[in-house]
Amino acid sequence: MTTAPSHPPTPAAHPHLEGARVLVTGASAGIGRSCAGAFAARGAHLILLARRLDRLQTLRDELHQLHDVDIRVFDLDVRDRTGVEGMVGRLASEGVLPDVLVNNAGLSRGLDPLHEGSIQDWEEMLDTNVKGLLYMTRAILPHMVERDSGHVINVGSIAGHIVYPRGNVYNASKFAVRALTEGMNLDLAGTRIRVSTVDPGLVETEFSRVRFRGDEERAEDVYRGYTPLSPDDVADIIAYVAGAPPHVNIFQTVVYPTDQRSPYVLHRSHTESEG
Ligand code: NDP
Ligand code: 8X3
Numbered sequence: 432m433t434t435a436p437s438h439p440p441t442p443a444a445h446p447h448l449e450g451a452r453v454l455v456t457g458a459s460a461g462i463g464r465s466c467a468g469a470f471a472a473r474g475a476h477l478i479l480l481a482r483r484l485d486r487l488q489t490l491r492d493e494l495h496q497l498h499d500v501d502i503r504v505f506d507l508d509v510r511d512r513t514g515v516e517g518m519v520g521r522l523a524s525e526g527v528l529p530d531v532l533v534n535n536a537g538l539s540r541g542l543d544p545l546h547e548g549s550i551q552d553w554e555e556m557l558d559t560n561v562k563g564l565l566y567m568t569r570a571i572l573p574h575m576v577e578r579d580s581g582h583v584i585n586v587g588s589i590a591g592h593i594v595y596p597r598g599n600v601y602n603a604s605k606f607a608v609r610a611l612t613e614g615m616n617l618d619l620a621g622t623r624i625r626v627s628t629v630d631p632g633l634v635e636t637e638f639s640r641v642r643f644r645g646d647e648e649r650a651e652d653v654y655r656g657y658t659p660l661s662p663d664d665v666a667d668i669i670a671y672v673a674g675a676p677p678h679v680n681i682f683q684t685v686v687y688p689t690d691q692r693s694p695y696v697l698h699r700s701h702t703e704s705e706g
Contacts, residue, residue, distance in 0.1 A: 442472050447674045449474030452501075454529035456509055456567060457536030459486035461636030462586060465666035466533055467494060467502075473670055476501040478522065478529055481536070482508050503527070509536045509563030519570035528574045531673050534564040534608075535586040539601040539642040553600045560604035564611065572615075575624050582673055585612050586665075587630040589685060595694040605630075609683075616682065625680040627672050632687035633697070634660040656699030657690035 453470045457463035459481035467479055471494045479487050479502065487504035494502055505518055522528050537560040540552035568583060575581030590598055591605030612628040619626060639650035665686065672681045690698045 442469075442670075444474035445670075445674045447676065448670070450476070451530040451673075452476045452478065452527060453531040453533065453673070454478040454480070454571070455533045455535055456480045456507075456563070458490065458504075459483040461638060462631075462634060462662045462665045462669075463533070463535040464490060465662035466535060466669055469663070469666035469670040470531075470673070471498040471500050471502070473674065474498070474500065475531070476527075477503070478527070479504045480507040480509070480518070482506060501527075509567055510558045512566045515563075515566040516570050519574075523574060529571065530580065531582045531584065532567065532571050532575075533584045533586070533669060533673075534567055536563055537586065537604075539638065540644075542597045542642065544597055545599045548600065556600050556604050560601075561607045561611075564608060568611075568615070572624075576619075576622060579623050580677075582625045582627070583612075583615060584669055584672055585626070585628045586669070587612070587628040589630055589632045589687065589694060591628075591630055592685065593694050598694075612683070616680070623677065625677075627681050628683050629665065629669050629672060630683065630685045631660055631665050632691045632694075634662055634665055636662050656701045657697060658688055658701075659690075660686065660688050 448470065453475045455463050455466045455470070455477065458467050458479035463481070467477055467490055471477060477494070477500060479490065481487055484504065484506035491502045491504050494500070507514055507518055509515060519528075538556065540555050541549060543549070564585060572583065585608050587608040588605040590602045591609040594602045609628055609630070612626050615626040633654065635654045639653040640647065643649045668684055668686055672684060675681055690700075
């Protein structure tokens with residue numbers, strides 16, 4: 432397995448993020464977990480959601496050692512509309528609604544031709560990547576509109592720009608994320624609310640393990656022989672997008688590893704011994 436080079440020193444409190452409240456869905460692993468670290472390092476308070484509460488609790492304890500920020504964790508499945516509404520109602524009643532919503536929770540299941548695809552896999556992807564994002568946004572956005580401030584950042588993918596063979600339903604879900612980002616921006620014209628999408632290429636996370644249902648070898652093969660993006664790379668970009676001055680609305684950020692220029696062009700040059 433190759434690892435990305437380490438990052439520069441932890442950034443300091445950020446003028447636009449210090450004291451802001453940031454909600455991250457899917458914060459128990461990968462990009463969402465790194466977002467928690469990136470925002471806490473910039474002085475933001477956190478609301479972290481995922482189904483694996485034990486992981487969120489450990490992350491909260493780790494981040495508390497490093498940063499003096501408020502961190503709330505919730506066991507929540509974004510597909511559970513009633514649960515989402517209940518959680519947001521609770522945040523509203525406690526006066527801790529987020530200034531920034533990072534819709535990151537998502538997954539891919541399988542890599543099959545459409546005519547052989549599993550309907551259960553399709554439902555899981557669409558329910559999580561599209562409907563989960565909609566439930567979260569529908570619950571939180573009215574509060575942002577009421578305050579006339581806020582930022583929704585959706586984690587899309589290059590899969591939402593270019594369709595690749597057997598990506599079919601995952602591609603469709605990420606095309607939907609891009610369309611919804613554009614739609615929200617149009618609907619929010621005249622407000623101060625910003626909507627962005629951050630669309631990465633290959634990032635080494637648990638994503639492929641989930642896609643291939645725990646087949647470690649197949650998952651590791653995805654990242655073999657080149658340097659993929661790290662989840663910290665993507666989190667830094669998300670934090671940059673969120674930290675832009677209020678009059679700057681970064682609609683879309685597409686980011687590939689330098690070794691990848693398209694879903695079809697991946698330069699694998701490292702040998703096994705180079706790692
Ligand atoms: P990981 O599998 O490492 O992390 C996914 C996170 O989403 C986990 O924290 C998981 O938490 C959470 N999650 C999944 N389903 C649900 C659910 N129903 N309710 C709540 N949380 C959920 O993957 P990544 O970090 O790579 O993926 C994050 C996002 O980035 C996804 O939207 C993915 O599509 C996108 N992306 C990933 C790329 C990659 O190459 N890795 C490239 C481009 C985009 P838990 O299981 O605890 O609920
Ligand atoms: C995840 C990246 O290329 O597997 O969205 O679709 S890819």
